[in-house]
Every structure is written in C-alpha cells, then in structure tokens.
Amino acid sequence: MPNIDRRRFLRDAAASTALVSAGGLAGTALTGPAHAAPPAAAPVAAAPAGRRSGPVSFRWWGTSAWRIDIGDRTVLVDPFLSRIDTGLFRGAFNQATKLEVRTDVVDSLVDRAETVLVTHTHWDHYMDVPHIVGRTGARVVGTLTAYHLGLAYGLPSGKLSPVRGGEVLDFGAYTVEVVSSLHSRNLSYSMAFPGVRVSQPARPVTIADLPEGDTLAYQLRVAGGPSVFFMGASDFAERNLTGLAPDVAMVALPSSTATANYAERLLDALDRPKVVVPVHFDNFETELRNPVTVAPTDRERLDTLVAAVRRASPRSRVIVPEYHTAYHF
Template sequence: MPENRPSGYDRRRLLRDTAVGAAAVTTAGLVAGTPARATTTVAPTGRPRPGAVSFRWWGTAGWRIDIGDRTVLVDPYLSRYDTGLFRNAFRPDTRLTVAGDVVDRFADRAENILVTHTHWDHFNDVPHIAARTGARVFGTLTAYHLGLAYGLPTGQLAPVKGGEVLDFDGYTVEVVGSLHSRNPSWSMAFPGVRVSRPPQPATIADLPEGDTLAYQIRVDGGPSVFFMGASDLDERRLTGLAPDVAMVASAATGSVADYVPRLMAALDHPKVVVPVHWDNFETALTNPPTVAATDRARLDALIAEVRRVSPRSRVLVPEYHTAYRF
C-alpha cells in the first residue's frame, strides 16, 4: 500500500475488513451453482433492527435495498418478457411492455431509483415505478430525457455523470463513471445517447445504452456496496472506493481484457463478491434461477477467476427475492 494514502483510507479499510468479516457466507458448491447465503440480522420483534439494511436481487442487475423503512432500487427490471434473445432469435422490434401486477407487487415503494444504463433490461420498468411511487430517478442525461418522454416531471429526474457523492441522511450514493460490456464484435446492442426528449419509446430498440454508470451505496453504520450493470470498467475511476461488497456483472464475452483481475484490484479485493447479470432474464423470477448453458459457463468462470485473483474474497451466488444482510 503506498505510504502517501490518507489515514482515513486505512481506517475505512480496517472497519470494512472487521465488519464484513463477521458476515457468515457459505461458499460450498458455488461452482456447481448452489446459491450461497449471508446470515440475517433481525431484532427480537421480527423487524430489522434500526439502521439494518437488506439487499434483494431481482435478476439481471436489479436490486431492492431496504434501509430501515426506506427503499432504494437499482436497475429494477421485473417484467422479463421474451425478445428471442435466449433462443438465438433476437427481435429488436419487440414491443416494450410492463407486467404491472408483478412490478407493483415487488416494487411497492421507493425513494430513489439508480439506473446504470438505459437498455430495456435495466430501464423498462423504471418509468412505471417512478410514476407510481414518486421515486427520484438517477441516471445519465439519456435516462433524464427518456424519463421526460414517459411523462415524468423534471423534479423526479436527476441527471448525473459520475463523481457525485449524494447525501440522503443515513446513506450516501457515490456515482461512478463506467463502461458497457462488448459483444464478440467489440460492439454492443443499441448504442447511442438521447440528447433531447424523444417520442415515447415503443420497442426495445428505442432504449439505447445511453452511457453507463455504476454506484456505491454507503450506509451509516453499515456496509458500503458497489453495483455494476455491465461487465466493463475504467479502473482509474474505481480507485479508492474499496467497497465491502461488490455486485459484479458476469462477463458477456472475452472481448474485455483482464476483466476480473483489473476489477478486483481496482476495488481493493472486496470481502464479498456477488455475481449478477448471469440469469435468463426472460423467464419468471422463480428459484432456482434459469441459466443458459453459456451463461452457466461464464458464471463458473467468473467464480473461478475471483477465487484465483482475490482468494480472500467470499463469493455469494444470489437467489431471487432473498434478503441478504452483510
């Protein structure tokens, strides 16, 4: 560790290693796909203790974070309809739809929604949830303009670029500039941005990537947790974050060089690593998650690589809707 790092960094890392080291995470059988679970901490009344925070995975890169009686969502995509993507029959003209009964049941409240990028499997349900709950939507300028296209008021839309550290009186959200993953042709589906308000989107192709962000939530008296929505990174922007827990997107292809080694080093080898974006997100949110064979292989490869380059990190493979507390 360089000697010129501030003492606050060392203290934060010590607190991180002590607090998160106490979280019991079972890692047996992960390569075979058995989900690991963190222990839960519940007050005698059965309600989370004051200040307790729980994390529930909603598939893809989606999360519900409950901080006491307050809720933050990350990339909430619950509608999960068929585009042909997992049948090698992808249809870019697939109509955008919202499964209102499912979305409303699980996303019953939210004060903030954090959007990593605006592809349909991250943004599709965001306008519906924001309109229903009054949640504030954080995202790129593209997310801002798409929100306007859906009729959300400007007061609910908060454009961010990366570098912001936002205080919500009990937790902070640090916005981190990031990159989207690449396909085998070193490109991506639906690249582009929206620099002004477009017509309301009708098909999945109307929701471009729109630049990509990551987020780190730091809860007062609790953990710091890093969230990715796509499997690429600019490690220079990650330096110093040192999260307790990292929600890490499974690599889509091998087009990003040294993805896991660079990511683990840039994040200072988190105590807990949680793979995301490995499930078939066009199937129902029922456990065990449905996994395509190629994605199963990528998940296994991610787990093996984390163990190789960051052997002190614990790997937790999540199940849908399960409350994890670190």
C-alpha cells in the same frame, strides 16, 4: 507493504468482518471452501443518531436489479421485473419487440421506493422504471439519456436527477457515489443499441427505442453499515474506481472475452472487496423463480468468473445470489 494492501489493511481494521446472512445463507450455490458459510461475526456499528433506524437488507431481482431496504426506506437499482421475451435466449432476438410492462408482477414486488439508480437505459435495466416512478414517486438517478427518456414518458423533471460520475449524493441514511463506467462488449467488440438521447425523444415503443445511453456504476454507503458497489454492465474504467474500496461488490458477468483480464483488473481496482456477488448471469426472460435459470453458456462464464475471482482475490467470499433472498452484509 504495497499501497493497495495497506489501504485494505486499514479498511479491514476499521470495520468488522462482513456479515452475510440469508436464512442459512441461501444463494451460496457453488461449493468448495471459498463458498462455505462464513463464521458468525459481530454486527456492524450502530448508525449515528437520527441517520438510520432498522435493519438493512439487499434482495436480488435478477439481471443487475436490486432492492435495498434501509430501515423503512427503499432504494432500487435497475429494477427490471417484467422480463419480457425478446427471443434473446432462444437465438431469435427481435429488436422490434414491444415494451410491455407487466404491471401485475412489478406492483406485487415494488410497494415503495424513494430512489431508483439506473446504470444505463437498455430495456433490461430501464423499461420498468417509468411505471415504478409513476406509482411510488421515487427519484431517478441516471444519465442525461435517462433524464430525457423520463421526460418522454411524462415523468416530472423534478423527479429526474441527471448525473455524469463523480457526484456524491447525500440521502441522510445513505450516500450514493456516482461512477462513470462502460458498457459490456460483445464478440464483435460492439454492443446492442448504442447511442444517447440529448433531447426529449418520442415515447419509446420497442426495445430498440431504449439505447445504452452511457453507463454508470454506483457505490452506496449505508450510515453505520456497509459500502456496496453496483455494476450494471461488465466493463469499467479502472481509474474511476480508485479509492472506492467497497465492502461488497455486485459484479456483472462478462458477456464476452472482448474485455481483457476483466476480473483481475476489476478486483485490483476495487481493492479486493470482502464479498463479491456475481450478477447479470441469469436468463432474464424467465420468471423470477428459484432455482435461478441460467443458460448453459452463461453457466460456463459464471464458473469462469468465480474461478477468476478466487485466483485474483482469494480472501474475497463469493456469494452466488438467489432471487428475493434477503442478504445482510
């Protein structure tokens, strides 16, 4: 038996079948047998005493943003909720667009947070983070660029945790493994706003003041629950994914065909997760309202990605998420 299949066999034997429930499984937008609702499964094993209490839920907030509630504790990933109009989806992208946090929207959704995981510091991942941290007192985990940008916004250094990849951070009810990753490539084999911040800059004013700043991925393991892999951009270093073998993978939609064999290499590296959830496929300059708005070209890429997942990992269940829906894995 090949090594990758043996690892999967041992993992599957040790864990119950992934449980995905969301009020009738809202969010399974695609049809066909690979997207049918799963049969009822046994609940995941109870958490060790004193480690976690209460249910675990995952809510998608568009792009690669997630809210994870672990009992009465909340983790956010790339919480971009203001969804300002830069002209990107109208073919009139304005890189001088002002950074304007829509505090009414953000505050209506973020009532609490203890940890914010930032994959990279482009505006559609980082822009709302300083406001959220100022309001909730959450800790930010991110690159050195995220650290220096946090200082530029006046956040206390004690709330900023710079990481590089390889760290495994213990938060009691959950651990976070940091994975050094890569940003997506456009058709020119480049990206918008590359660069890092190696010292504290002036407070950002426009979206161009928030560079990519290196890219991370994260694997969150809930005590007595699932292991879930989060991507914020559609590229990766295969060697850095070896051994993660998550139960669930939040997979970013490729922004171009510049990255070769994207889905196939990614799923192989992740040991073919039980559940694959595409993210970053929506028009993130529209309101967070269902049904999810998807640009025609992104709809084609989404269908292509799902087809590639089905070919490369036919045992994986694909869940196309809807906004605000609570998923239980």
